[in-house]
Amino acid sequence: xxxxxxxxxxxxxxxxxxxxxxxxxxxxxxxxxxxxxxxxxxxxxxxxxxxxxxxxxxxxxxxxxxxxxxxxxxxxxxxxxxxxxxxxxxxxxxxxxxxxxxxxxxxxxxxxxxxxxxxxxxxxxxxxxxxxxxxxxxxxxxxxxxxxxxxxxxxxxxxxxxxxxxxxxxxxxxxxxxxxxxxxxxxxxxxxxxxxxxxxxxxxxxxxxxxxxxxxxxxxx
Numbered sequence: 520x521x522x523x524x525x526x527x528x529x530x531x532x533x534x535x536x537x538x539x540x541x542x543x544x545x546x547x548x549x550x551x552x553x554x555x556x557x558x559x560x561x562x563x564x565x566x567x568x569x570x571x572x573x574x575x576x577x578x579x580x581x582x583x584x585x586x587x588x589x590x591x592x593x594x595x596x597x598x599x600x601x602x603x604x605x606x607x608x609x610x611x612x613x614x615x616x617x618x619x620x621x622x623x624x625x626x627x628x629x630x631x632x633x634x635x636x637x638x639x640x641x642x643x644x645x646x647x648x649x650x651x652x653x654x655x656x657x658x659x660x661x662x663x664x665x666x667x668x669x670x671x672x673x674x675x676x677x678x679x680x681x682x683x684x685x686x687x688x689x690x691x692x693x694x695x696x697x698x699x700x701x702x703x704x705x706x707x708x709x710x711x712x713x714x715x716x717x718x719x720x721x722x723x724x725x726x727x728x729x730x731x732x733x734x735x736x737x738x739x740x
Contacts, residue, residue: 527562528737535568535701535711538630538650538661541605541616542723546710547647548612553729560737566638567647568701569631569694570709573624580623580660608723609655616655625654625662632690633667635697637676645674 534550536543554563573586587598602618609616630650637646649670653659659666664685671681684690701711712720712729720732 525560527558527560528740530561530563530733530736531715532563532565533568533713533716534565535570535706535713536709537570537572538627538647539624539654540572540709541609541618541655543710544614544616544651544655545605545609545612545723546712547651548609548614549724549726550712550729552612552726553733556726556730557733557737561733565644567634567643569634569698570701570706570711571627571631571698572709573626574628576624576626578626578662580625580662583618583622583624586624612726614651614655617658618655619658622658623660625660627661628691628694629664629667629685630661631694631698632684632688633671633681635690635693636681636684637671637674640676642674642676646671646676649673 532550534547536547550565554561573581583602584595584598587593587601588595593601606616606618634643634646634650637643650661650667653666653670654661661667661670664682667685668678668681672678704713708721710721710723714720714732714736718732718736720729
């Protein structure tokens, strides 16, 4: 008599990230591919947690080349080579990153407020992807109210409710609380992937690295 096949392990994944972080969308796509490969042993639920790469960024944003040079000391040539590598890596995972010359980087606090609301409405993964696409694929400003409302609508959320949230400042305290919590856990760079509150994977790892980690965690359980 054949032994019954064990039920997939329930797994909580906290994905700490920002919507203007290219390695965050690369990491997400690789993680999703790894979860697809391990669907027979894992039933995962991803919860997106807020992290602002540039909390003090002014409303107009900043040129990406200028920003990278100031923050990391990269030359324009190094920055361009990095953007090419990022585009190619994302394309290999099925996601289009344009990162045009003259692109700008923006503050994302309002995007995180909408993401908090989307989680309550059960549409957070859809909004996260719509925001990534708005910024990276379409070159739009993720701090612009019209862009945010359009992303919410694309994610299946109510446009009027989304605009009311943006205008009211609702969920600001919730986002700040969550950001403070993850900083207190030692998260200082993203993406940071926390599995079952115990296992940390950092960076936009390859699919194989995520798969290996997931299988190892399941084996330990």
